[in-house]
Amino acid sequence: MDSAAIDTRSTGLRALVGRPTRRGAARLARWLATLGLRHVDVAAGGEEVLALAGRRPDLVLLDSGLADGRLIARLRAQAGMAEVPVLMIGRFAGPRERARILALGATDVIDRPATLAEVAARLRVHVENRSLDRSLREVIRSLQGFHTDTVERMKVARGMQLALLPSESLRGELQRRYGVRLDHHFESSSELGGDLWGARALGPERFAVFLCDFTGHGVAAALNTFRLHALMARIELPGDDPAAMLEALNGLLAGLLPETQFATMLYAVVDTAADRLTYATAGAPRPLVGTPDGGTVVGESVGWPLGVSPRATYRNREMAFPPGSFLFLFSDALYESRDWEGRPFGYEGVQELLRWSSHEHEGENVLAVLLERYFAVMPRPLADDLTAIWIGRKRD
Amino acid sequence: MDYTVRDGDGVREVFLKGQLTFEADDDFRKIIGGMEKDRTGAGVPEMVLDMAGLDFIDSAGLGLLVLANNTANRCQVRLKMRGPRGQVREMIEISEFHTLIPCDF
Numbered sequence: 001m002d003s004a005a006i007d008t009r010s011t012g013l014r015a016l017v018g019r020p021t022r023r024g025a026a027r028l029a030r031w032l033a034t035l036g037l038r039h040v041d042v043a044a045g046g047e048e049v050l051a052l053a054g055r056r057p058d059l060v061l062l063d064s065g066l067a068d069g070r071l072i073a074r075l076r077a078q079a080g081m082a083e084v085p086v087l088m089i090g091r092f093a094g095p096r097e098r099a100r101i102l103a104l105g106a107t108d109v110i111d112r113p114a115t116l117a118e119v120a121a122r123l124r125v126h127v128e129n130r131s132l133d134r135s136l137r138e139v140i141r142s143l144q145g146f147h148t149d150t151v152e153r154m155k156v157a158r159g160m161q162l163a164l165l166p167s168e169s170l171r172g173e174l175q176r177r178y179g180v181r182l183d184h185h186f187e188s189s190s191e192l193g194g195d196l197w198g199a200r201a202l203g204p205e206r207f208a209v210f211l212c213d214f215t216g217h218g219v220a221a222a223l224n225t226f227r228l229h230a231l232m233a234r235i236e237l238p239g240d241d242p243a244a245m246l247e248a249l250n251g252l253l254a255g256l257l258p259e260t261q262f263a264t265m266l267y268a269v270v271d272t273a274a275d276r277l278t279y280a281t282a283g284a285p286r287p288l289v290g291t292p293d294g295g296t297v298v299g300e301s302v303g304w305p306l307g308v309s310p311r312a313t314y315r316n317r318e319m320a321f322p323p324g325s326f327l328f329l330f331s332d333a334l335y336e337s338r339d340w341e342g343r344p345f346g347y348e349g350v351q352e353l354l355r356w357s358s359h360e361h362e363g364e365n366v367l368a369v370l371l372e373r374y375f376a377v378m379p380r381p382l383a384d385d386l387t388a389i390w391i392g393r394k395r396d
Numbered sequence: 397m398d399y400t401v402r403d404g405d406g407v408r409e410v411f412l413k414g415q416l417t418f419e420a421d422d423d424f425r426k427i428i429g430g431m432e433k434d435r436t437g438a439g440v441p442e443m444v445l446d447m448a449g450l451d452f453i454d455s456a457g458l459g460l461l462v463l464a465n466n467t468a469n470r471c472q473v474r475l476k477m478r479g480p481r482g483q484v485r486e487m488i489e490i491s492e493f494h495t496l497i498p499c500d501f
Contacts, residue, residue: 215459259466260456285490301490305455
């Protein structure tokens with residue numbers, strides 16, 4: 001490249017030159033044209049400079065004859081002109097004078113006499129900065145556009161995911177019908193999550209509840225929750241037998257999920273006539289059960305996660321569940337998430353928190369109390385999706 | 397996760413250290429890749445994953461164990477786990493992975 005030329009990519013830039021006289025300004029404009037800048041506006045005098053600045057130049061070159069403070073200040077005050085390079089060319093009395101011009105808002109000063117090569121070298125720096133800045137802004141604008149679209153799409157998808165969860169009316173119906181309190185919390189680590197929970201009536205005295213957590217989080221995990229939701233709508237599934245239910249779901253998922261994806265799940269049936277809780281787990285966290293006397297019991301949990309192998313079998317476990325008992329289910333995020341110091345909250349921490357909240361706030365929304373205290377020490381967003389369900393049988 | 401490998405007498409021992417999570421994906425896949433036979437058909441007959449140095453595993457880590465198990469079956473490598481402790485042992489027991497990959501506790 002000719003040392004006196006400016007990178008041709010910059011030729012799309014618009015320059016504005018200003019001198020006290022039109023002839024002088026035209027000469028300066030010809031200089032810039034020699035350097036490869038094609039769009040050059042020529043202004044004679046300060047007012048014209050201000051008027052032509054409305055065309056949003058990328059670079060302004062002013063004769064020092066126009067260098068009174070007011071012009072630069074008014075120029076800078078115009079829309080979009082705050083960051084544009086303004087160069088002053090002329091004879092300056094010394095370093096003090098140059099400093100004064102810069103203090104008035106000029107970006108740089110070029111001392112006359114200057115050769116074309118010198119001017120080119122000085123201008124090139126500003127022009128290249130400017131075009132870099134401009135392409136950067138274009139990139140940012142396009143990223144912002146992309147981001148806005150994505151956020152919109154994600155919002156729709158998130159709405160669809162939330163619609164998979166039991167509705168408020170179903171929750172209310174279960175509470176009335178079975179004499180229970182059913183509270184839940186569903187929080188994804190990003191817009192979409194890999195958790196799913198559900199509940200349904202099985203008969204006049206029994207209902208089922210489940211919590212499922214797919215590997216990972218985000219879009220891929222969320223797609224799996226839609227898969228599971230669709231599978232669970234199949235009527236031929238043995239919904240009243242937890243172990244058989246998990247086996248059936250495993251059989252369906254094992255062929256569908258990629259090699260490294262699977263789901264942990266707990267499926268429980270509450271029988272309010274027999275005062276019994278029957279559940280089976282597929283790699284799910286151990287459930288916590290509260291007894292009417294205020295104690296808590298850690299439920300057993302053993303079983304291959306769903307989707308690992310088509311050969312998986314599951315076992316039913318039974319626990320007494322009389323009025324005054326509660327069942328607390330949660331995804332592993334509750335104890336695996338880390339506090340500000342990077343320490344996991346821990347399963348023991350969950351037990352302790354549950355004991356405190358169920359003891360101190362019996363009859364209230366224990367889950368809300370528990371989570372309020374939890375998030376007082378745990379930073380959001382959590383690294384994984386969190387779902388928690390609290391089902392308490394009312395005392396007779 | 398960090399790991400060291402010790403080869404000897406038909407057994408490759410892989411000592412895992414730190415956290416077996418999604419971040420360990422690249423390293424762990426390298427370990428798994430070590431089960432593939434080379435061009436001459438020579439390979440490792442047995443691989444032991446020593447987990448005594450692991451202090452955390454999540455579901456993505458379990459996913460990597462499934463991948464290791466599938467690769468071992470395909471390559472006819474006897475895969476074993478050894479010495480998980482704390483949360484890692486808990487996760488392996490809850491998800492019954494010791495019945496998928498034999499484990500010396």
